[in-house]
Amino acid sequence: MGASKRLEAGITRNDREMADGRTIRYYDTQGQARNIADQRPVEEQPGIGELRLDPLVNEWVVMAAHRQGRIFLPPKELCPLCATHADLLTEIPESDYEVVVFDNRSPSLRPPLGDWALPDLVGPDTDAGTSAGKCEVICFTADHGQSFKDLTPARVRVLIEAWQDRVRELSKESFIEHIAPFENRGEEIGVTLAHPHGQIYAYSYLPPRVEKMLKAASDFNSKTGKNLFDEVVAREIRDEERIVARNSEWIAFVPYAARYPFEIHVAPLKPVADLAELSVEQSDAFPEVALEVMKRLDGVFGIEMAYIAAWHQAPVRVGRDLLRLHWQITSVRRAPGKLKYLAGSESAMGAFIMDMKPEQSAGQLRDVKI
Amino acid sequence: MGASKRLEAGITRNDREMADGRTIRYYDTQGQARNIADQRPVEEQPGIGELRLDPLVNEWVVMAAHRQGRIFLPPKELCPLCATHADLLTEIPESDYEVVVFDNRSPSLRPPLGDWALPDLVGPDTDAGTSAGKCEVICFTADHGQSFKDLTPARVRVLIEAWQDRVRELSKESFIEHIAPFENRGEEIGVTLAHPHGQIYAYSYLPPRVEKMLKAASDFNSKTGKNLFDEVVAREIRDEERIVARNSEWIAFVPYAARYPFEIHVAPLKPVADLAELSVEQSDAFPEVALEVMKRLDGVFGIEMAYIAAWHQAPVRVGRDLLRLHWQITSVRRAPGKLKYLAGSESAMGAFIMDMKPEQSAGQLRDVKI
Numbered sequence: 001m002g003a004s005k006r007l008e009a010g011i012t013r014n015d016r017e018m019a020d021g022r023t024i025r026y027y028d029t030q031g032q033a034r035n036i037a038d039q040r041p042v043e044e045q046p047g048i049g050e051l052r053l054d055p056l057v058n059e060w061v062v063m064a065a066h067r068q069g070r071i072f073l074p075p076k077e078l079c080p081l082c083a084t085h086a087d088l089l090t091e092i093p094e095s096d097y098e099v100v101v102f103d104n105r106s107p108s109l110r111p112p113l114g115d116w117a118l119p120d121l122v123g124p125d126t127d128a129g130t131s132a133g134k135c136e137v138i139c140f141t142a143d144h145g146q147s148f149k150d151l152t153p154a155r156v157r158v159l160i161e162a163w164q165d166r167v168r169e170l171s172k173e174s175f176i177e178h179i180a181p182f183e184n185r186g187e188e189i190g191v192t193l194a195h196p197h198g199q200i201y202a203y204s205y206l207p208p209r210v211e212k213m214l215k216a217a218s219d220f221n222s223k224t225g226k227n228l229f230d231e232v233v234a235r236e237i238r239d240e241e242r243i244v245a246r247n248s249e250w251i252a253f254v255p256y257a258a259r260y261p262f263e264i265h266v267a268p269l270k271p272v273a274d275l276a277e278l279s280v281e282q283s284d285a286f287p288e289v290a291l292e293v294m295k296r297l298d299g300v301f302g303i304e305m306a307y308i309a310a311w312h313q314a315p316v317r318v319g320r321d322l323l324r325l326h327w328q329i330t331s332v333r334r335a336p337g338k339l340k341y342l343a344g345s346e347s348a349m350g351a352f353i354m355d356m357k358p359e360q361s362a363g364q365l366r367d368v369k370i
Numbered sequence: 371m372g373a374s375k376r377l378e379a380g381i382t383r384n385d386r387e388m389a390d391g392r393t394i395r396y397y398d399t400q401g402q403a404r405n406i407a408d409q410r411p412v413e414e415q416p417g418i419g420e421l422r423l424d425p426l427v428n429e430w431v432v433m434a435a436h437r438q439g440r441i442f443l444p445p446k447e448l449c450p451l452c453a454t455h456a457d458l459l460t461e462i463p464e465s466d467y468e469v470v471v472f473d474n475r476s477p478s479l480r481p482p483l484g485d486w487a488l489p490d491l492v493g494p495d496t497d498a499g500t501s502a503g504k505c506e507v508i509c510f511t512a513d514h515g516q517s518f519k520d521l522t523p524a525r526v527r528v529l530i531e532a533w534q535d536r537v538r539e540l541s542k543e544s545f546i547e548h549i550a551p552f553e554n555r556g557e558e559i560g561v562t563l564a565h566p567h568g569q570i571y572a573y574s575y576l577p578p579r580v581e582k583m584l585k586a587a588s589d590f591n592s593k594t595g596k597n598l599f600d601e602v603v604a605r606e607i608r609d610e611e612r613i614v615a616r617n618s619e620w621i622a623f624v625p626y627a628a629r630y631p632f633e634i635h636v637a638p639l640k641p642v643a644d645l646a647e648l649s650v651e652q653s654d655a656f657p658e659v660a661l662e663v664m665k666r667l668d669g670v671f672g673i674e675m676a677y678i679a680a681w682h683q684a685p686v687r688v689g690r691d692l693l694r695l696h697w698q699i700t701s702v703r704r705a706p707g708k709l710k711y712l713a714g715s716e717s718a719m720g721a722f723i724m725d726m727k728p729e730q731s732a733g734q735l736r737d738v739k740i
Binding site: 052053054055056057058059060061062063064065108123124125178180182183184189190191199201203207208209210212213215216217219220224228229231232234235255256257258259308310312328330339340341342343344345347348349350351352353354355356357358360 | 422423424425426427428429430431432433434435478493494495548550552553554559560561569571573577578579580582583585586587589590594598599601602604605625626627628629678680682698700709710711712713714715717718719720721722723724725726727728730
């Protein structure tokens with residue numbers, strides 16, 4: 001038996017140990033017991049990966065060679081994210097579940113053994129480090145055939161509570177500097193498991209894009225005394241034409257300089273640094289806007305859109321007053337049968353070219369009947 | 371009739387005006403005349419696009435909405451990059467050619483009309499600019515079915531002369547700050563025309579990745595007095611295990627912290643800032659290494675690899691002593707039938723995870739029999 005915990009909105013969390021020592025956390029609304037043990041034979045855990053510095057841009061690259069053999073688009077009967085059933089012992093020992101979060105079986109980042117520190121940056125002479133951090137999987141529902149947009153508001157409420165809980169707990173680890181819960185959806189972007197789920201990457205370093213956001217927010221604050229993201233949201237509200245959804249606590253808009261054919265940022269109207277800081281009112285109001293946005297996205301072409309939906313938040317220890325929580329949803333789908341690819345300009349130079357005006361995609365999203 | 375010019379290695383350049391006013395440049399080894407006029411009806415030129423600042427990271431995003439309707443994977447008979455033939459008036463009026471460079475018909479970046487300047491960066495209040503710059507197309511051969519690796523060494527010699535010539539000329543434009551010749555190859559990365567060709571993007575701003583490389587090189591130089599890229603190359607030569615090809619003037623290696631399953635950097639052993647600075651000896655020695663590298667890449671799995679091959683060089687006006695010319699070839703192909711996708715970690719956070727050790731892919735590349 002593992003720990004049990006009571007969260008907001010009548011949600012409970014029960015922790016259980018998996019056969020190989022990993023932890024699975026059940027987030028439930030009915031106080032379910034969750035006592036079924038993991039019956040699978042114990043497999044050896046992969047080792048920790050390497051962290052190498054790309055000195056040309058001073059960015060860490062994780063070398064996780066052990067991930068090469070991971071499972072790729074299994075048929076539904078063999079889905080490891082479904083609840084355990086007569087034909088298969090899955091990652092989830094129970095025969096049903098609401099939301100679960102468990103430690104990734106092939107993690108890119110893992111908790112370090114003993115003391116840990118990032119190597120000093122000294123250009124090409126920088127030592128290799130170990131890829132400390134933590135990777136978790138979050139399953140949104142036991143129903144293999146659903147998508148985020150098909151979830152009930154009550155289920156999305158459990159989801160945001162689970163995300164908050166994970167951020168609170170992971171933030172306590174001394175080796176974790178930044179936490180990014182995200183969902184990848186669609187074979188077009190390489191999703192290897194069709195079951196509706198997301199991931200939580202907890203990095204031991206500031207990811208390059210976060211570092212850059214922190215620099216921009218810090219420079220802006222030094223110059224103006226204002227918070228950059230708050231000003232961005234204020235401008236979107238003023239411009240109005242790119243807003244796609246809003247309620248009393250949240251606003252969703254296509255950003256003024258979107259880089260993807262469909263890109264939506266969802267932010268709380270009362271700014272917070274991270275998921276852990278969301279009020280109960282904000283969490284309660286999230287499902288409505290989140291579901292509306294996802295329904296609009298799938299409604300544009302009447303097909304399931306490939307997307308990445310990533311929570312951006314302030315890092316665990318730095319920039320707490322500078323960076324703000326928001327959810328960035330980006331889709332490379334330009335049209336049915338057409339994707340935007342990141343080729344020479346975007347990939348090699350980092351220079352994005354958009355073939356579509358953000359006002360146009362915002363209009364298309366607003367026009368969807370939901 | 372347009373201008374004619376004599377370059378190195380017996381190569382001539384003849385400029386002709388296309389029907390819609392664009393310029394086509396023929397690079398030839400036999401002094402061909404190239405007098406056939408473009409017979410096509412004149413089409414209206416698209417307008418210049420917008421440049422918008424993404425204030426969250428202080429990066430410019432080009433809005434080129436006019437590019438949406440561009441041609442997508444036409445059959446060979448309708449290929450606009452083939453020489454003109456009985457059934458089709460193509461972009462190249464002549465019935466044969468060696469290497470041509472012409473102004474892109476749907477350019478993301480275009481020369482500005484009159485005075486031009488980048489707007490001042492003031493966060494979300496930054497004005498929109500116009501996407502000044504220039505986009506050119508470079509065709510490697512009239513033979514539709516070839517790839518770079520199938521070119522003769524003599525043809526690659528013409529190619530590198532043409533690249534140098536374009537960099538020299540584009541560098542003179544006051545609105546151009548950085549020049550990036552690159553080739554995208556493979557439907558997997560969204561190539562819309564199968565004909566062997568590359569592109570030249572001349573930006574009116576420092577592309578984000580170049581800006582970051584400049585910062586890293588500048589910081590390293592301030593601390594050590596040394597050139598970062600020279601030290602990187604010295605380290606690769608010392609380590610030896612990631613070298614995949616070399617001759618008297620060039621070296622090709624998988625970088626220590628590669629981010630793609632197959633990634634090769636090709637650099638001159640005597641460092642130069644940009645293509646324009648290459649010596650005749652360096653240009654003469656380039657085809658051997660370039661062809662070896664491309665043959666090794668296609669040889670790994672015995673299939674045509676999707677890749678981006680991009681020239682990185684010092685910007686036109688800044689960092690001339692800090693950044694060095696090199697050619698970065700990156701492939702998302704992990705295995706036959708398997709691609710690396712940039713999903714949540716890479717795309718949203720900028721944090722790359724590699725499933726394969728650079729030493730492993732270097733070994734696979736070296737093992738190819740060519």
